[in-house]
Amino acid sequence: MTPHTRWRPSLPPLRPPSFTRPLHDARTATAVGRWLGLAFAVCFVTGLISHYLQRPPDWLAGYLPSRPVWGYRLTQGLHVATGLAAIVLLLVKLWAVYPRLFVWPAVRGVRHALERLSVAVLVATAVFQVFTGLLNIVEWYPWPFAFVPTHYAVAWIVAGSILLHVAVKAPEIRGHWSLRSPGTLQLPAEDGPDRRSLLLGVGAAVGAVTVTTVGQALTPLAPLDLLAPRHPDHGPQGLPVNRTAAAAGVTRAALREWRLEVLGPRPYALTLDQLRALPQTTARLPIACVEGWSMDAEWRGVRVRDLLDRAGAAPEAGARVVSLEVSGAYRVMDMGQEYAKDPLTLLALALNGQTLSLDHGFPARIIAPNRPGVLQTKWVARLEVL
Amino acid sequence: MNGTTVLRYALGALGLVLIGVGAGQLALVPEAGAVALWLAGALVLHDAVIAPLVLAAGLLVAAAPARGVLRGALVTGGALVLITLPLLVRPGAPPNPSALPLPYVRNLLLVLAAVALAALLLTAVGAWRRRARERGEERQERGKGDDGGGERDKRDEGDEGDEGGERGEDDGG
Secondary structure: OOOOOOOOOOOOOOOOOOOOOOOOOHHHHHHHHHHHHHHHHHHHHHHHHHHHHHOOOHHHHOOOOOOOOOHHHHHHHHHHHHHHHHHHHHHHHHHHHHHHHHOOOOOOOHHHHHHHHHHHHHHHHHHHHHHHHHHHHOOOOOOOOOHHHHHHHHHHHHHHHHHHHHHHHHHHHHHOOOOOOHHHHHOOOOHHHHHHHHHHHHHHHHHHHHHOOHHHOOHHHHHHOOOOOOOOOOOHHHOOOOOOHHHHOOOOHHHOOOOEEEEOOOOEEEOHHHHHHOOOEEEEEEEEOOOOOEEEEEEEEEEHHHHHHHOOOOOOOOEEEEEOOOOOOOOEEEEOHHHHOOOOOEEEEEEOOEEOOHHHOOOOEEEOOOOEHHHOOOOEEEEEEO | OOHHHHHHHHHHHHHHHHHHHHHHHHHHOOOHHHHHHHHHHHHHHHHHHHHHHHHHHHHHHHOOOOHHHHHHHHHHHHHHHHHHHHHHHOOOOOOOOOOOOOOHHHHHHHHHHHHHHHHHHHHHHHHHHHHHHHHHHHHHHHOOOOOHHHHHHHHHHHHOOOOOOOOOOOOOO
């Protein structure tokens, strides 16, 4: 009680719950919050990388780098792994500050109202973002909107809301940054060991979630991949599949008359036997899916560069690749010149020493370094010089 | 306005710009109304369902002995269940034979059992160490006056709190 107590009308019988339990404090929020901020920062940056690799604006398409070959594998693996970690950190962070939801009076003025509104936007978008991401990696879409543009748009709102939140809370964050910060020292000292044990528990939770899922991208940890949507050991020819031939509407019958058409200044067509008779190149390249799983494989086929040259392409030409699939957002795929001229970019005919299976894109598919899996076009019917 | 304040306002302004960019992008999404509904749903789901459940669990844990380890085990187990839940309740067949290929119920139970085992071990180790320390104190009581340093060691250990296997100051970062 402050000595300066004013008379107040008797309170209504229903009051928000009050929290006197320890650890709902700014030190806990700061300690968890900075890990959460780091996780969201990694998610945002890797997400932007993925977005621009997958849907580059025209001016950028020609400059996208085809190296390092494992670039997209790393960034998208990180995106999903940190996203999963962020689910744990976000819930603990929100638990730490949950009492603030019930502050009384609920609104103290315009400034306070704006601050609460910004926190509501932050909570809504952050929960939405990790939740939709979690459902996307199991390919479950219970909502009516398109996932990719929505996840992209909301990512900007989350990022902006976090910056705004850090700006608003800067004095409190600074006051609780370390164990010896003035704000931390004002908290009850006996909470220290309890908080430390909570943070250790949260670290254990993040570690457990990561270790049981990251094997879907980090192949050496595959034996511990117990809870991820993908596993390196499950898939035809030793490689998981994202879209089957059946899903793409490609049948053996439709391939009976298959020929590769190459359009350019000197157009031509090749049968599968003619393709096999051309000089073959072997490349070890990963399939790295936007859903976070990835795996290395050995591909063998004809260099795309050689096929484009034969059609009379200029050295800086890009390529358009058209699949035989009936429908699908990635039926037509463009690659910029960096990919088109990379000696590792292949029109692959074989995978891990065997002819491609139908689900892996028989008779011919694209495999290029440092590209999202959805752009590794399968069942290629036509190459066009751009 | 000093430098720090300027930086703070600049950060806040940058945040507002990014929010504006995102809102602009969101307005272009067809079904933007549905997105708004799901965003509100996310807020309600957290504030009205998830948070109260976690709080209730926390209140129960508060009464338990060795609650540090128990809480760590519950947070870990809860996190594992949460990230596995979509795999378990997703309606319909998996999109293809190499997607969702694992026996997730069995694996989840295995991992949860491992978490429980680890928690039991940590609790046992903590109890054992506490007993060892108490015995050491008794011995020191008996041989009091031999060694001044022993007294200081004992006091330092006492400040560590009573959680098993957790040592050292954590700076949280």
